[in-house]
Amino acid sequence: MDTGTHFVMGIALGGIATIDPVINQDPLALEAVLLGTIIGSQAPDLDTILKLRNNAKYIRNHRGITHSIPAVLLWPLIIVGAISLFLPTVNLLHIWIWTFIAVILHVFVDIFNAYGTQALRPFSRKWVALGVINTFDPFIFFAHIVGIIVWQLGVAPHQAFIGVFLVVAVYYVVRIQMKRSVVHSVEKIIPDTTEIIVSPTFKFNQWHVAVESKNHFHVVRAVNGEIIIQDTFERKSLPKTPLMEAALIDDNLSAFLSFSPVYRWEIEEHSEFTEVRFIDLRYRSKGYYPFVAVVHLDHDLNIKNSYTGWIFSEKKLRKKLDILPS
Template sequence: MIILDTGSHLLFGVTLAGLSMLDPAVSAHPEVLHAVFAAALLGSHAPDFDSVMRLRGESAYIRHHRGLTHSLPAPFVWAPVIGLPIAWLFGAASHSWIVVLWALIAVCFHIGLDLFNAYGVQCLRPFSRKWWHLDVLCLFDPYLFTIHAAAALIWLFRGGPAGPMFACVYGVTILYVAWRTWESKRTVKKLKRTYGEQGYISLIPSLFGGSWQYVAESEDSYITGRMKRGMVTQEAVLMKTAPSSYSSVARATMGTDGVRAFLHFAQSVHVHVNERLDGYEVTWSDVRFWHNHKMPFSAAVTLDRDLNVLSDQLGWKKKSWEPPHV
């Protein structure tokens, strides 16, 4: 799914370049079009350059991914860094502001799409480190991918000015995202009628949009379930544990790099302590990504009887193509 997400962003870079042909300065000058194409393609992926943090381990990746590279000032840094050299390289220096503009649009579109899915972004850094997520789209949306891919193929094989076609594609894109946003808000309203106005409700859409999995947070519990065709199906209730009530075993794991990175990102925290013959296993899970009676995003720490940390793991315990698609 991560590969498909990368492919989607690159595809949107291609279609943004097609959209730029609405500007006569782009459509009439091949060198400008080529520069815009390269800048939009690179700009559409640039925020995810922070994936290089995987080289430092999963904890570093979780802590930094979709952080500074997706922050409020990031587009205004990425755009000239990408656009100006590309304009010069393609011999379009006299139109460099156009190239920079489309690089800026590509970066903003990438961050905006990430904001609309359930994983979210720290888009208000450096002013706030809060994670923002609108819970509207999957990491990979098959409908958006299909319409953009079809338009890109038509442009590739037919050639010629394609601005009006891509204007229609982006018009449909805006309407689709608006409809999904409305569906998301309508779903939350129905769940609030079921569980009350108090407490936070988070959603994760299914891949093809036919259902939503939800977590309704009350004062003392997390209630998980699924909503399909207006019908609410409750599946589990997990009791909350206040940080002040964590056991000494759970507290002994909070200094590990994996747990610190997990707590930096997680929103609905559930901790489970499993006592073993030779020690303990502590699992920190994010209930927000609960699916099919499992919580696949977690930090797991093993300790001996003296509460010395023996090992810790952080990450997703699922295949990339398996739900939840975040």
């Protein structure tokens, strides 16, 4: 989920913590638990700072180790340890319990996005992505805002936010059923499907779908129950050539491949270099596929430059690759 939604979920969980008598009877404990649940709801996304280094580091590591089982156990200890320096008299065990729940909740809701997490590390590096909820879902965010307003109007926080959580839980069930319906509809239209990757969009009734069949990739859009095939590409194995082997060494391309489960590739010859481009088929915007990895190699197969990330025009991509003056 996005930062804002994690933040309001942290507030909501802090409000629910008032059902705990230890928290409810001590104003300092309530202050501490709100601090713990808010920070705990944000802590796993600390790896966002990797964007300051480069996209490759961010793509390879975001929602990776910081969302893993060891991290889920470690974050609450770090947070409560810091809180104890400022509020040493509160019951730290109860603060730890609610902070622990906040961290678990963060990782749990992230699993329902198309991006997913490596929540099973260290047992598996597989990305767990259910593709049910968009990274920012307006309904979930504003349901929590309503809960905060109701709390400020005088309703007991645990009552306000338990109500919000119940409504959101029902919403998740509805979204799961909607995704299943999309999958079944795609299977009817493309019967030789081997894998279907569904990505929810900002709009409630619209979904992006990347489909693998025996010989093709299909890019599909589901709108109000209607299945629209937008693009079809022939599946091609990666060539075992010196050019491709040299390109695959690049950090940007290897980061892309560590994250993207369904992609196509293309090679384009230029006078001064050869371009190798990988295109993630899960994302399509106005006829353009914005998540790419591009490597330029000279005629001696040395890497001249490369890029991976989100880009929404060829002109901007060329600027990133230093082909045009920035």
